[in-house]
Amino acid sequence: MHSVKVGSFAILISKQLAVTRSSSRAQYYVPLICEQIASICVNLRRTTTTSSQPVVIRIPRRMQEQIENIKQMQSKKFDRLPTAKPGRLLIKSKNPQQNQSVAYTLGKFEQPVLTSKGWKRNEALGDYFTINSTQSAPPFMGKQEGVGDDRASPLKTFDCFNISPELVESLQSQKIIHPTTVQMQTIPKILKGRNVLCAAETGSGKTLAYLLPIIHKLQAEKQEEQITDSVRKIHAVVVIPSRELAEQVASVARSIGQRFGLVVKVAGGGRGVGNIKAAFSHGQPDVLVATPGALLKALWKRFVSLSELNFLVIDEADTMFDVSFAGMLENILSHAQVASRLSETVGLTRKAQLIVVGATFPRGVGEVLSKVTDLGSMVTVKSQMLHYIMPHVKQTFLRVKGADKILELHQALKKAEQEHKGVLVFCNSASTVNWLGYLLDEMGVGHMRLQGEMPGAMREGIFRNFQRGNVDVLICTDIASRGLDTQRVGLVVNYDFPESHTDYIHRAGRVGRAGGAGGGEVLSFVTHPWDVELVQRIETAARRRMPLPGMESEIQKPSHKTDLKINEQKVH
Structure with missing residues (x-):
């Protein structure tokens, strides 16, 4: 009876070894299997007190050699278990398991593990991730070819x-x-x-x-x-x-x-x-x-x-x-x-x-x-x-309740004040700009407001004062996100998350500009379910190092149907 049990277990062990010896985890499973064999042997010896002959357990020689080889391999490599390579992080998450290093590249069919995947649930409140800057100089400033060798040439x-x-x-x-x-x-x-x-x-x-x-x-x-x-x-x-x-x-x-x-x-x-x-x-x-x-x-x-x-x-x-x-x-x-x-x-x-x-x-x-x-x-x-997500600008996304945004903003403004940075705070409507301004007044935070319902001359004067450094915080709508020269801006805060990829690109583009000092930072508050969907597309593009989806960069020639419509309009 004992010989049958041992034989069956030996067959089971050989099958498990066949599965695990090609696996990177074999060095962990095999010692456990060996311990199980030893335990059975001990139990068998204890239960053979009435038998006059000892129980013989035979393990195939090839299996013994495999076990010994793997045990030797484990003894050499036990102190250096396979871990993530040290280095800079492209994505830094609250949960370290969702980090992604700069050196790691996703496979074509590999699905990225998104930090923002479960952000539509209330349990995600307080979660965050950061797209770190991976270079100090803007990509549009050109390169000095052959830097550090004999081929180095000066910038034109x-x-x-x-x-x-x-x-x-x-x-x-x-x-x-x-x-x-x-x-x-x-x-x-x-x-x-x-x-x-x-x-x-x-x-x-x-x-x-x-x-x-x-x-x-x-x-x-x-x-x-x-x-x-x-x-x-x-x-x-x-x-x-x-x-x-x-x-x-x-x-x-x-x-x-x-x-x-x-x-x-x-x-x-x-x-x-x-x-x-x-x-x-x-x-x-x-x-x-x-x-x-x-x-x-x-x-x-x-x-x-x-x-x-x-x-x-x-x-x-x-x-x-x-x-x-x-x-x-x-x-x-x-x-x-x-x-x-x-x-x-x-x-x-x-x-x-x-x-x-x-x-x-x-x-x-x-x-x-x-x-x-x-x-x-x-x-x-x-x-x-x-x-593409700008590689020289640090961008942080924070999942937060709407009621907590003002506190997070206040903390960000206090930090920016210590670093003497110009700050743009973007809202999606003129009414939010005015309401947020009243709250900051009560907190004693100096600022100016810029929104489309103001007369043109007033808007022009407000932005000029901000450019000159008369005030460091400007609360604004997307009227300040298009083309305006904001070289002194070191921080952009999306108090209201933008409604499209285009708006996000233009808002984030207020920092890290040609002629500016440093790359700057972007802080975005993510509140609504529709915000989360846009954040997930941005995070996916960052992890895959791909451009944001759905953006036009070419002049598309009109279709044949469009040409017919134009000709019909001319005839009529």
Whole structure:
């Protein structure tokens, strides 16, 4: 009876060894199995007191050799059990088991373990994860090739474009020495007269990428033609969605074009027709920066003409081609003669170069532009990191109850105050901006508020005070998330989580900008179930090192059905 039990157990042991010897866990299971064999042997010896012959237990020799080999292997490696490799973390979670190191790469069919997976349940309140910065310099600042070896070469300067030396000196006086990657790619194409679509991440220097070649070409023509104020015509128009952005772009244009005598003016909304007319009372500017509504009013009142336009720039394309602006933009484009090929941008009868700039693009871009130019004539400049989670900015997501957000915000502001950082606090509505401002007043936190229901002149003054450092905390809506220069900002707080990937990209893009100091941080409060869904897509993109889903980066050609609709409208 004993021999049957032992034989059966030996068969079981051999089967388990066959399964586990190819497994990385064999070194843990085999000693346990050996202990079980020894235990049975002891019990058998104790139960054989009435038998005159000893019980013989035979274990196959090959099994004995396998056991001995694995035991020896275990004795050598027991002190260094397989653990995660030390190093920097890409994702740091409250639960260390959900961390992901920078060195780890997910397989194509491997499903990431998301920290935010169960965040729709109340049990997840207080959970958090951080997407750490993996590099110190912004990816759009370019690289110094061969750093640390004999192949090292210095970063290029603006002299490489063969532009006016005075223009380079003007940039150097503002401590702008090295062009960014998007500027290296875009400026030569505009100088050659090409229509350009520039798609690059926020803060990568897109404004200077189009202003610099435009001002270079205008000052060269001005020297040749000796234009006087009485015959000056508008040669460049920049269409931009808000008055704050228009003032900012105009300021950059003036700073680099003032020594050439170029006149730059702004036509912004919110001031009425009288103020728009006053902008042209002393003659036409060389460069006009305008919001769509103000430019249309100026065209209707014949304050301006776009007949001799050399450059037409559409900045912040994701907003300008949205349904709220698309109709006005089509009307503006119909007043300008846009070139459809390179040969049309030179000579006395030349047409306007079209430059479209943005960090994201809605689906209707191709349908609008195809009505005024050949889409095949447009050269696309696209950043390699477009729509990726910014690798030089630390981004933290905190699952929190709505009632606790004000306390978390107060703690974040206290920390930022100690580090002397400028802070942008984003809300989804003007009413939340005002309500949050009252609470911070009661807490004694100095701040300013910026939202779309304020008069244009007031908004302009508030943002200028923030840029100058008169106040460190600005509570705002998404009106401050598009294109505004926020180099002094070190912390962005999403008090209300943004409603789309596009909004998140633009808000997070207020830190880590070209010319800014350091990468900065983004802190996001996650409250609602629909917030969680968006966070899960962001976390998945970060863990897979993939761009955010559903973002447009190309001009999509209109479909055949769209062409038929356009032709039918023309017939009727």
